[in-house]
Amino acid sequence: MLADLTAGSVADAETRRQLRPFDVVEREALAAPAAVDALAALAPAERVKVIAEIKRSSPSRGALASIPDPAALASLYETGGASAISVLTEQRKFGGSLDDLMAVRRAVSLPVLRKDFIATAYQVFEARAAGADLVLLIVAALDDATLRTLYDLIVELGMTPLVETHSAEELDRAAQLGAGLIGVNARNLSTFELDRDLFGTLVARFPAGAIKVAESAVLSPADVAHYRAAGADAVLVGEALVTGGDPVANLAAFRAV
Numbered sequence: 001m002l003a004d005l006t007a008g009s010v011a012d013a014e015t016r017r018q019l020r021p022f023d024v025v026e027r028e029a030l031a032a033p034a035a036v037d038a039l040a041a042l043a044p045a046e047r048v049k050v051i052a053e054i055k056r057s058s059p060s061r062g063a064l065a066s067i068p069d070p071a072a073l074a075s076l077y078e079t080g081g082a083s084a085i086s087v088l089t090e091q092r093k094f095g096g097s098l099d100d101l102m103a104v105r106r107a108v109s110l111p112v113l114r115k116d117f118i119a120t121a122y123q124v125f126e127a128r129a130a131g132a133d134l135v136l137l138i139v140a141a142l143d144d145a146t147l148r149t150l151y152d153l154i155v156e157l158g159m160t161p162l163v164e165t166h167s168a169e170e171l172d173r174a175a176q177l178g179a180g181l182i183g184v185n186a187r188n189l190s191t192f193e194l195d196r197d198l199f200g201t202l203v204a205r206f207p208a209g210a211i212k213v214a215e216s217a218v219l220s221p222a223d224v225a226h227y228r229a230a231g232a233d234a235v236l237v238g239e240a241l242v243t244g245g246d247p248v249a250n251l252a253a254f255r256a257v
């Protein structure tokens, strides 16, 4: 599944590249306003930080929410105290787009994450040209050389890589990059199984100084408390916020943990 998702995202980017060639997007990326400092926004604090996600659908859960106006939802997230906004830009299974990201960028001053299956430099330049401040790199989807190349490019463009892991070996690979922002996704991206205890199992392996993000499977304040007790600096929440009815109140409840 992860390989299919990545291949689909790369194929869609190739289609876009026929219309907007590499050098055009590269120029736009280099001319874009400077990225917001995501490491500062997500730095460890007395309260847990929340990365709030714009997520219409997913392979594991199907349709979640239509989200006709992602910018309006992002503004509610900002009002509710989110520290960053994650925008799923994958089209085939998540119903997202770079247009969503651009609309969100215009609506909020928070750092914005391009959450997609990134495997090429073109996708990274697209992210920056669209106004992203953070780019997701999924360790399981990338060999070491590609991971290093994309990581360095993201940093060169002034953005922050969120390096996502799901095992001790992947966490060690993230540490070798020198990553300052590392996530442990509770969701196995191939089987969709959720393991809320995985973060706590791996937390001791985080490199010193890295910001620790617990991703997925937050449905209630109790889940946030579980991750916080295990040492999470931030949680990344999608489904609960797009299906929960009142994102401002839900964010307040998550942040009050």
Ligand SMILES: O=C(O)c1ccccc1NCC(=O)[C@H](O)[C@H](O)COP(=O)(O)O
Pocket (backbone or CB within 6 Å): 005, 053, 055, 058, 059, 060, 061, 185, 187, 189, 190, 192, 215, 216, 217, 218, 236, 237, 238, 239, 240
């Ligand atoms: O959500 C999925 O079904 C999924 C399947 C395969 C690859 C990625 C997937 N989701 C991306 C994410 O990691 C989540 O959107 C994010 O961590 C938020 O998770 P949740 O709060 O459980 O919606």
